[in-house]
Every structure is written in C-alpha cells, then in structure tokens.
Amino acid sequence: MPEQPTEETRLALVDGRDALxxxxxxxxxxxxxxxxxxxxxxxxxxxxxxxxxxxxxxxxxxxxxxEGDEPLPYPPSPEVARELARALARQITALGKARGWSTWAADYIHPDREFVDTGAPAEEDDQAPAEPEQSTARQGSNYAAGLIEAARLADQGRVANPIGEAEEHVNDCFSAFAADLRRMAGEAQQ
Missing domain, CATH: 3.30.160 (Double Stranded RNA Binding Domain)
Structure with missing residues (x-):
C-alpha cells in the first residue's frame, strides 16, 4: 500500500528550464x-x-x-480603477474635442483633477449644435462598427464588483459612455 502524504508535504517539482x-x-x-x-x-x-x-x-x-459553480468576483485594485477612470477621461476628452463638445465630464471623472461645479449655465458655443450635420465619414457601417467596438471596450472597463462610491461612479460613467456610443452607432447606420 502506498504511503499517504502528510500535511507537511510541500514538494512541487516543475521543470522550469523553458518556463517564461x-x-x-x-x-x-x-x-x-x-x-x-x-x-x-x-x-x-x-x-x-x-x-x-x-x-x-x-x-x-x-x-x-x-460545473455549476459560480465564479468568485474579483474587483480590481483601487489603482486599476483609477487608471480606468483616467483612460475614460482621455477618451471623453478626445471625443469631445473631435466633435467640438464640452469636456467637463473628463475633469469630473479623472481621479487626479479637481472638479468644481460652478453651477453656471453652459455657454452656447460650448455645446454641440441641436441638429448636427452628419458628414459622409460619420455615416455607414465602418463608422458604426467602430463606435460599437468602442462601446464594447467601455463595457469591459467596468469594475466587476464596485466596493465604494468612486468605483460605482466609474461604472456609471463607463455605462453612460457606452450607451452614448451605441446611440451614435445607431444614428450612423440610419
């Protein structure tokens, strides 16, 4: 009869000569x-x-x-959540500048920037036109597919199990951003 290992046995042998x-x-x-x-x-x-x-x-x-076993949730570290917020702020800034929109939301989301709500109404030239003219470049399946892919990436950036208000805020921002991208994709396909 083979000898049963004791609880003190801690031997793991792996040939790691070519392990990365x-x-x-x-x-x-x-x-x-x-x-x-x-x-x-x-x-x-x-x-x-x-x-x-x-x-x-x-x-x-x-x-x-x-196997019927529910996977365990694993939230990202606070630094990862902050980096996700920074990345979203960069995306909002780039999109806002490209479309001529206000980018105050980027300052609101960015964890390293202080955001102060002045309560002042937005200036007219700070807003997108009510009926934006769609150029040929902003219509069609390629543009819509790009927006849908960006929305998918925004959904992937969400914090799996938010622990606090900051992570919940990041999730809300990612969700809103993804919804806007999907709406824009739908408009581009019309």
Whole structure:
C-alpha cells in the first residue's frame, strides 16, 4: 500500500528550464482557508504575464460555470480603477474635442483633477449644435462598427464588483459612455 502524504508535504517539482513564468498556489502555513501564492515572470513582460493569467482565470471561470459553480468576483485594485477612470477621461476628452463638445465630464471623472461645479449655465458655443450635420465619414457601417467596438471596450472597463462610491461612479460613467456610443452607432447606420 502506498504511503499517504502528510500535511507537511510541500514538494512541487516543475521543470522550469523553458518556463517564461510560473505560479504556485499552496495552502497557507497558518490558515488552511487561505492560500500562499508564489509567482514570477522572467522570460516575458509582466504585462504579458498578467494578460495570460487573466485568460487562464477566464478559462477557469468558464469551467466553473459548466460545473455549476459560480465564479468568485474579483474587483480590481483601487489603482486599476483609477487608471480606468483616467483612460475614460482621455477618451471623453478626445471625443469631445473631435466633435467640438464640452469636456467637463473628463475633469469630473479623472481621479487626479479637481472638479468644481460652478453651477453656471453652459455657454452656447460650448455645446454641440441641436441638429448636427452628419458628414459622409460619420455615416455607414465602418463608422458604426467602430463606435460599437468602442462601446464594447467601455463595457469591459467596468469594475466587476464596485466596493465604494468612486468605483460605482466609474461604472456609471463607463455605462453612460457606452450607451452614448451605441446611440451614435445607431444614428450612423440610419
């Protein structure tokens, strides 16, 4: 009869000579309900390793759903949420400048900018015309497809499980931005 391993056994043997990165997950020494993680990426960029691990996590979530197990939510770190807000602010600024619109929303969303609501009404020249003229470049399937793709990316930027008001605000902004992009895509297809 083979000998059963004891709880003290902690041997993991992996031939890592050609490994670009690795992750080892084992029970924590002080609490069996927690885990210890050892990870390294020496043969690839940290960004590429993180992307690969997210792909693996998506695969595990899909397998868990197929087995009837609900995937566990994992909110991004506060720094990731701030970077998402910065990216959304850059997109709003670029879109607003391209369309001649006000970009105050970018200042409102951006985590590093102070936003002060003056309560003043918007100036006439700060607003888009009531009936904007659509140029040929802003009509058709290519333009609409680009807007739909941008909306999909905005939806992906949402915080999975917002913890506080700031993350909920980021989600509201991403949702509103995605809805506007989808509306614009619908208008472009008409």
């Amino acid at each position: 990165a690795f992750v080892v997950i084992r029970p924590a020494d002080d609490d069996t309900d927690r885990v210890q993680v050892e990870a390294s990426a020496r043969g690839m960029s940290k960004a590429a390793a993180a992307y690969t691990l997210r792909s693996v996590a998506d695969h595990f979530d899909t397998a868990a759903c197929a």
